[in-house]
Amino acid sequence: MMVESATETIRTTPSNQNGVSSLSSQSDGGGREGGSNGDTNGEISPVDLLHLQQQQVCVCMCQQQLGNKQLAFQQQLIQMQQLQQQHILNLQRQGLVNLQPGQGAVPIQSLQQAMCPTDLQQLWKDVAGIQSTEEAMKHEGLDLTTNSSNTTSYSASKVSPQIPHHPLPNGQNSVHTPKRDSSNHEEHTASHPLYGHGECKWPGCEALCEDMGQFIKHLNSEHALDDRSTAQCRVQMQVVQQLEIQLAKESERLQAMMTHLHMRPSEPKSFNQPLNLASSVSLSKRESEGFPEGLPHPPTSAATPITPMRQGPSVISSSSLHGVGPIRRRNSDKFCTPIASELAQNCEFYKNADVRPPFTYASLIRHAILETPDRQLTLNEIYNWFTRMFAYFRRNTATWKNAVRHNLSLHKCFVRVENVKGAVWTVDEVEYQKRRPPKMTGSPTLVKNMISGLGFGSLNASYQAALAESSLGLLNSPTLMNNSTGASLNMLHVGHDDVSSTVEQVNSNGSCSPGLSPQQYGHQVHVKEEPAEMEEDSRPVSLMASVTQNLSMPGDERDMDEELPTEELE
DNA sequence: ATCTTAGTAAACAGAG
């Protein structure tokens, strides 16, 4: 017990790179990686590079086969991948990654066989464009090539970072109308993926840079190769992968919904097609690259997902981003992110990504309890819910289980009740609402940061544009709106009223019953007396609904419960 | 600077 706690402490030390890279390095169900994957220094192997390169080319391939409706999606993915590769390029440039000349050629050659001539033409145009761009960059004192012996094959791995794939306001992208002569290099450099609106777009950095030169200096000085940048890069890669997973699932769900409703999408399977195609291309390779067994392999070619737009910032909060260290002031409480909708929309994300959920233990426990039909859970069932719902909680067991028990005991809102099957825990909604802090006044900067996150705001807009472009009337459906702008607006304007604003929502199984009073459960054995509480919040207590997402929990022997429908909770 | 809240660690006790 003590030993386990000690190891957990070590692992959750912020400097521990495993906490960041665990998603890709997780090799066993327990997630007790010990750095044996050679990944602990944040290095990105040539295999990773090839993987990314392959992804990039797959995107190009798919784009040729897609209609315009998928372009926005694909282009957003390209942007994300550019960001990844930009980071990797930095690593390469600084000698962290040594790509052997022969290695880079392999996927290109194989892809040559798979691509039609026009695809290849486009690809090599891109390659040529980037080469010219690199030359132009050199003239600015930026040597992007560390290995001059690497010609086309190596350059191919660097295709995307310098290609300005910024979406146009209409959702189109300049990727297919490249002007890649050196005379345009200013245009290219002026649209650096990490630079926009006079700000550095590096995750978590909003440094003001008057011009590109200043930005480049800033980039090289503040975001040079170090542990932090490397970790951020890896996290960003994981984020993208998870977003791709999410999109694939949401697209599949959409197809099923539309099929069920006898709606005929303008291009059947238009969403999944590229995903499957790309996945099939690179799946086997990624399997060999250490993608965890339990994790679904992210589709290589995917577009901006729905839910993580809103959820992105919360996931990528400083703490949860790295999945390490204590998280204070989770925004479920601070920003009143509706935990139910958040979990309902991103349950797969939290299930698969080793990302700490941006909720307090108390809110998670409450959610777990309230989503059960009888609104009561044993401690073990609460444990099970945590491990089922969050990959993060499949490890650090000593830490979070203790925290769960601690919260159950500490908070008056959790009431222990003896019933026939032993002690169960229930939620006293009145007490829970009492303990919630006052309404958030809404710091513009804070809210802005939450929404923008790692540039998800633009992705979100593009995604909506793409949806609109796809003539998907579903965009106006509450679900989708909640996933995108609607959710953001909710976050902006609802604040703590999220409780009352969603209270009327009914879950799919119709259980919109209010939170039952603890007295409704058998005879109460013990009610804790919580120390001094702020009673200033006299708002009427809202009725609560709940969300249940049954998630398989590999590696855990505990019960796999029924799959329950979802409903809004807060 | 102070207070509140949350997360973590740990000690301890009781029950099975």
Place this chain on the structure above:
DNA sequence: TCTCTGTTTACTAAGA
């Protein structure tokens, strides 16, 4: 004895 459950205390950190 061991494990699980539950309680409590202490400490730290973040945010207001």
